[in-house]
Ligand SMILES: Nc1ncnc2c1ncn2[C@@H]1O[C@H](COP(=O)(O)OP(=O)(O)OP(=O)(O)O)[C@@H](O)[C@H]1O
């Protein structure tokens with residue numbers, strides 16, 4: 309034990325490990341060296357570009373950057389670093405879109421409360437989980453009031469929303485609405501009633517057979533036809549409908565996988581005790597099936613979160629849309645790398661978080677059984 | 678004696694496979710019937726028809742004067758009065774032992790939680806494992822799980838109990854603890870239909886023995902006659918096989 313802690317033995321361990329895994333043969337050693345050189349080159353290049361040689365607020369002359377002509381790389385030939393000013397100058401748009409500056413605090417409140425609303429459903433062993441779950445159910449109403457407005461708060465129409473706000477709104481609301489819908493679709497697909505079953509099968513297969521872009525276009529064109537004359541549904545709502553339907557079909561298939569894993573005997577035992585279909589489903593089947601299905605469900609959520617960026621083609625400014633808008637501004641044009649790297653980074657943070665959560669769950673499921 | 682179960686010319690097919698052929702059976706209140714027969718002879722299917730886990734296609738099944746048809750109300754009513762114990766226990770793995778047992782009293786009988794849990798504890802004491810109440814099924818031995826399953830059925834206060842090979846998934850040293858519970862239940866006057874090959878148990882509790890083969894009831898007799906003087910050659914062959922085993 310004591311020896312284990314000595315630094316000498318530790319470095320020795322690393323040596324043994326790398327000898328076994330990285331330098332076990334000539335070919336392996338050469339591959340390792342090539343890979344290390346490659347990682348070093350790409351890594352230093354990126355770090356130099358993104359940090360060490362980059363402009364943040366000021367350029368290399370110390371002037372505050374107010375448009376692209378002040379970027380170091382546009383002043384002197386030898387300068388290559390990124391010019392992050394575009395992100396700082398347009399930070400408000402990236403986070404809130406065209407939401408009024410003096411009202412942005414309302415969005416910040418919701419950004420801050422969102423983790424609290426999620427934590428109760430993500431972690432089943434959380435202390436005081438019940439209270440968190442109550443908050444989760446109250447959250448949509450709080451969010452609606454804060455973001456859209458109401459008594460005491462000025463109305464901010466959804467066409468003013470944009471950036472991360474739209475991305476998160478579509479992602480989180482789409483997933484939240486799709487979840488109950490997908491449970492009914494998955495149950496319906498296994499139903500004994502031929503009509504229910506065929507409706508669910510046709511719906512799921514149709515949605516899964518069509519790209520999200522098509523659904524977005526369709527929702528944009530078709531939705532007004534179902535509404536009374538003169539009522540103009542807002543664009544964000546149309547996108548939300550499309551995203552929800554899309555997500556529900558994929559989630560339904562993930563849940564169906566969980567349902568299939570429940571042994572027939574569970575249903576028979578419940579039936580023999582006199583539980584009816586809904587009681588059996590709610591108390592016996594779903595708790596077990598959803599637990600199994602959470603990792604694949606999270607995977608579909610990661611997919612959806614990224615796909616929300618497609619809404620820019622129907623004229624919504626999500627995070628990516630705001631980025632593209634920034635690039636088309638003549639004072640900032642051509643700073644593609646900065647904008648796309650920043651947008652990718654934000655998407656990556658959320659998707660990587662979901663991915664880690666899914667891994668955590670898989671591990672937990674294994675130890676639970 | 679009051680008849681609680683009647684099967685009349687019951688026939689069942691799985692697609693075009695004829696599993697049950699003209700089954701006739703009458704069970705009186707308090708009777709214990711042990712059913713045996715080779716694998717695939719339709720024993721499970723027959724008792725599963727009695728609580729409608731399987732639907733028959735021809736003939737009549739009447740339980741407590743109510744005929745089993747597609748009418749869901751009748752099915753619900755019969756299931757409340759007929760308990761079933763399965764070979765694989767089929768406990769609910771996500772619920773604790775006490776929740777497994779109190780679930781149906783709460784949701785089907787609409788009893789208050791507290792009362793349902795008291796009932797659950799009573800039956801857990803009856804099957805002699807009250808100390809396991811807070812555990813999950815996965816933490817119990819097979820014999821304990823099967824006793825919980827029996828307690829779960831009894832908690833609905835059924836007047837008929839169906840057992841489908843309740844001990845055949847158990848290690849030998851656990852069989853006795855489950856059979857003891859069943860014997861006690863028999864002594865209390867429960868109406869029981871038991872599919873089993875535990876012939877010692879059959880001799881102790883059965884009023885009637887039934888031997889099934891290829892979807893038919895080949896022989897029905899008192900245990901005395903059945904073991905000492907079987908009429909059919911198939912019964913003789915079967916008995917010689919399992920008794921020498
Ligand atoms: N759901 C089903 N679909 C099709 N065939 C089935 C089904 N269930 C049972 N069978 C068949 O019906 C026959 C009778 O099955 P059953 O389970 O009633 O036999 P058993 O007498 O209980 O046998 P065992 O001693 O093996 O439990 C078997 O041949 C079986 O393969």
Ligand SMILES: [Mg+2]
Pocket residue numbers: 720721722841842
């Ligand atoms: Mg069987």
